[in-house]
Amino acid sequence: MSDLVEFRNLKYLIAVAEEGNITRAAKRLYLAQPSLSTQMRGLEEALQVPLFIRDRNGVHATPAAEILITGGRELLKLRDGLIATARALHRVTFTPMRLGFSSFVDHALYEMVCSVHTSLFPECEIASRSGDNVELLLLLQKGEIDAALLALPISGSGFKTYPFTKSRLVVCMKSDDPLARLKEIAPAELQAKLTIFQEPKQHPEAHLRLMEMLDEVGIRGDVASKTTTPHNIQWMVESGQGYALVREGSEMHVGLVTRPVTGVTWTVDSALILGKSTSQKTVPGLIRELRKRLRLQVSPSSVSKPPRSVRPDIEDENLRLFA
Amino acid sequence: MSDLVEFRNLKYLIAVAEEGNITRAAKRLYLAQPSLSTQMRGLEEALQVPLFIRDRNGVHATPAAEILITGGRELLKLRDGLIATARALHRVTFTPMRLGFSSFVDHALYEMVCSVHTSLFPECEIASRSGDNVELLLLLQKGEIDAALLALPISGSGFKTYPFTKSRLVVCMKSDDPLARLKEIAPAELQAKLTIFQEPKQHPEAHLRLMEMLDEVGIRGDVASKTTTPHNIQWMVESGQGYALVREGSEMHVGLVTRPVTGVTWTVDSALILGKSTSQKTVPGLIRELRKRLRLQVSPSSVSKPPRSVRPDIEDENLRLFA
């Protein structure tokens, strides 16, 4: 009978009780609301004890549930301690997680990955390494880093690739630009003014693809200015050297605005790429957790797939990335 | 990270350590050995801690595992206590489980069902009721019992049926009978001597089916003597009134033997039948546990059965049961 109650159930119960609201608790647990609803009902069913009084604006724990909650908190804490000591006893020393990231990957994404990693493996350090795609792929190849956050597409196959959500590319311009008064920009308007790009050598495949996309709507890619970081790009736009394409939702300097381009949806993917033969044991756990939180998906090499819908709270936190 | 360790894992770990042998522990847990093997390996993987030293004749817990084991025992005990108090608080009173069983169902089976039930729901009494199939089905129909152990097939549809054992029918005769020297009895030999049967009214469908089966091998069912319990049947055989068919492996009076019939495999199924609308809340848990336990019943005593025969087929009301 008590085998029907696992730690997971206690965790869910506690979250629901603390939020007083299943929807909110589901968000906190990175679950969908109906899943949590059925879990709670299942628990009541299994124990043959009503756990919540439901009313119009949420749920409220019954006394029996309160018992489970306080006891459950205790149990969860004990479990964590127990595991920690067992692990400590065996003196598990992690080799640091060597994580690369390209400067064209959203910093928030990088930080989220790091924070997930350290929350899962507090004892494991992260050795970061930044660079452009070409460099990082080489490091992955040589086994000098364990994983990297890169923009797709990537060359070379055989890398395990976990693409994150797509985000649109929009035009970045000065807010006093005449076109800034429009809600959308026609592709033709970009001709000759879209001149600021990331240094092509940093990511030849992505650059090539971008040029193709521009070509498809009749714009000649006119790479007048090249630079290496998103910040530099914004500075160059500020100084009036032309327009640039940036990720929708990325943080903008004051005096700059972004506008979508009519009729096209250019998107960019960020992805977590694994080294071919990593000895880093934290990788599977990391992937697992990221998948749960971000709906990350696997793809054999670099073919992008339609993403499933994004978690609402992730949208809120502006974690929509190049896709 | 600790979310990868559930109570289930601790339970398994403890069992393995206590037995010092995965195979034996698996048996105790009603699992298959490879399942438990992979569970243990998964746990080691998840924790990144070796838990067992494996050698030729078993496994032996590492110090880290010992920590988990003692702590795990504690946690499991706490969980049970916690659930008990939570339930107590809500003053859950079970209505007794009203269980019927026909006298033609193996008594060991009945006892197993009862013991599983009380081990799952110690607070819930069992109100037993015996009778013949017809009576018991009527009681189920009227909702006066919650479930019954019966021999299939059953008449009347809409009953949820969980068949579990298939056992062969063999001929029961006196050990000094001339035919008793043979290892098997030819069907023709039974003609006119197979005369002792269960009272047909007790289970008309089963009786009818039996007559059909006899007919298929050219024996006319010649019901000379009728009786109501397996014991009585044996007495009648003892007193020389003829042969009878009994369940293979059932306990025999001294002076009686059983012999299989050449070329045929008559079997009889026992099943747990549920009342149409039971309010008995223990039923789902009971079913669940019985399924788990009886699946493993490959070894005990009988010839190779199709192991999945234990699996209840909910759609299947009857018919495939005698085979």
Place this chain on the structure above:
DNA sequence: TTTTGCCATAGGTACGAAGTATTGGACAGG
């Protein structure tokens, strides 16, 4: 040798926990 008693691996099934899409109830604001 063969047999026996372990555990591990491989491959498949099935059940449960997760998902999406949608409904229904209970307000609150226009």
Place this chain on the structure above:
DNA sequence: CCTGTCCAATACTTCGTACCTATGGCAAAA
């Protein structure tokens, strides 16, 4: 009074994984 919002619950579908069977390898016992 409707309509939009905010809940939870329902009705599906999908996917992960715990479990199964079958088989293999490896020692020690027969």
